[in-house]
Amino acid sequence: MKAARCEVYGGPENIVIRDIPDPVVKPGHVVVDVAAAAINFPDLLFIADKYQMSIPVPFTPGNEFSGRIAEVGEGVSGFAVGDAVYGSVPQGAMAEKALVAVEALTLVPDGLSMVEAAAFRVTYLTGYLSLVTAGNVRPGQWVVVLGAAGGVGTATVDIATRLGARVIAAASSDDRLAVAKELGAEAGVNYATENLKDRIKEITGGGADLVIDPVGDRWAEPALRAITWGGTFVTLGYAGGEIPRIPLNLVLLKNVTVRGLELRTWIARLPEATAAAKAGLAELIAGGLRPRVSETHPLDDVAVALQRVADRVPTGKVVITVTEGARNA
Ligand SMILES: NC(=O)c1ccc[n+]([C@@H]2O[C@H](COP(=O)([O-])OP(=O)(O)OC[C@H]3O[C@@H](n4cnc5c(N)ncnc54)[C@H](OP(=O)(O)O)[C@@H]3O)[C@@H](O)[C@H]2O)c1
Structure with a gap:
């Protein structure tokens, strides 16, 4: 699969696009065909090795994504192949496929596009x-x-x-x-x-x-x-x-x-507050709330997109469109 890679710590210009092996599904996890991945400020800190915890290079950046489930691992219930989902991973969202723990998945609610869903969770x-x-x-x-x-x-x-x-x-x-x-x-x-x-x-x-x-x-x-x-x-x-x-x-x-x-x-230690927040947000979505996506860029342009966040240009979220048509899906 195609993936953005951080092979050397530093600025966005160091991020390259590579072909790497597809993730292999494991118990309690699913493999998602990523439609879109959103940038968060900490992505800049991770690739510069300035976050509170270090990720060994090489790695695929990106914490949040939307997409469709391609494979379901042993012991997963409540999700099936083809479901539209959004969620988060410790790293690895800026790629064509991501391996995701089932606890980090949510079904995309009615009314959210794949691009909006990718920008929602964090x-x-x-x-x-x-x-x-x-x-x-x-x-x-x-x-x-x-x-x-x-x-x-x-x-x-x-x-x-x-x-x-x-x-x-x-x-x-x-x-x-x-x-x-x-x-x-x-x-x-x-x-x-x-x-x-x-x-x-x-x-x-x-x-x-x-x-x-x-x-x-x-x-x-x-x-x-x-x-x-x-x-x-x-x-x-x-x-x-x-x-x-x-x-x-x-x-x-x-x-x-x-x-x-x-x-x-907070998500790990305060499950009740997290569940209440998700329910509250679902109500707000039903009432018309939509993530503000300021711009989208294709996977090949991850470095450009990260640089724009570093330069304080965007107003709202910057989303990487991984599959053709994610913008309108
Ligand atoms: N606690 C958590 O769990 C959590 C979760 C997500 C994000 N965060 C943190 O929240 C912060 C914002 O994240 P984000 O994803 O919203 O980032 P973002 O979209 O890049 O927004 C950061 C904002 O900070 C302002 N800013 C001021 N000085 C800046 C500088 N030197 N460089 C860049 N921006 C600067 C910018 O607005 P102006 O240009 O208008 O000043 C910019 O809009 C980050 O520190 C991130 O680590 C924390």
């Missing part, structure tokens, strides 16, 4: 769990979403709006803020040109109830300083580069709750 589960389980969001509350035009950001803005929260989007340009406003954000702060803390306080009139932060770096602290007494700050990642060091007195003085959320371990 960012939308992260957004939902951070808002509902970690953030305990309530209708009418002010929610600040940093990196609001990115993959996690657009998902979180969309979900928060649909749950009745009042969303302040924060991003690095007015064009990117416009995207978040299309998804329902009531206000925007351009953190490249405006004072993030002052603007959040001004807009809310007393501080935000909840901050969702996938960016970190120099934006985490001003956002935390703009939280109201008793509010919550959820840290998701550090796309900005630096892991911020926050003075603890800021947490004490306003009785702020700081929560961390790491999707893989």
Whole structure:
């Protein structure tokens, strides 16, 4: 099969396309003919060997995919050959076939295309769990979403709006803020040109109830300083580069709750919360929610697609179309 390969750690330009052996099905797993695979920011960290855990080279990048089941392993129930599914793998989604553990599979719901389904699992589960389980969001509350035009950001803005929260989007340009406003954000702060803390306080009139932060770096602290007494700050990642060091007195003085959320371990350790999130997301899909796919690229252009994510160009998710026609399937 054809697969994207990371053979040497480094930037997107190092990713090559190779012919490698097809995966062999094993108990508790299925082999999926991949239709589409979505990019997440951590893909850039994995190929550069900068993620918290190292993947030995050579490997096929990619955590999330959609496709059709080609083979079913021993002991698998609830899925059959031909089913349209989406899901996640530790690595290996950017290939024509993927070996997937049955727990990581979901049937594609009515109304989602293969491209949308590929873009759904990681960012939308992260957004939902951070808002509902970690953030305990309530209708009418002010929610600040940093990196609001990115993959996690657009998902979180969309979900928060649909749950009745009042969303302040924060991003690095007015064009990117416009995207978040299309998804329902009531206000925007351009953190490249405006004072993030002052603007959040001004807009809310007393501080935000909840901050969702996938960016970190120099934006985490001003956002935390703009939280109201008793509010919550959820840290998701550090796309900005630096892991911020926050003075603890800021947490004490306003009785702020700081929560961390790491999707893989939450799914493994909090099955009930994960099931509730999936059910909540299914309701939102039935109500019209669709992943925001900003652009698609063929498998041969994985390096180009990864570079665009590194350059902060996309607004929403970038999807690799592996089979012809995945875009409309
Ligand atoms: N905790 C979890 O389980 C979990 C799950 C998924 C993702 N994440 C994390 O969430 C973050 C976002 O992931 P994503 O897939 O949504 O990525 P993405 O689509 O690339 O979005 C990242 C956003 O961060 C902003 N940003 C600020 N400084 C940046 C920089 N130096 N380089 C790149 N982007 C920068 C960009 O927006 P502006 O240009 O507007 O600033 C961009 O929209 C990552 O840190 C990722 O590791 C965590």
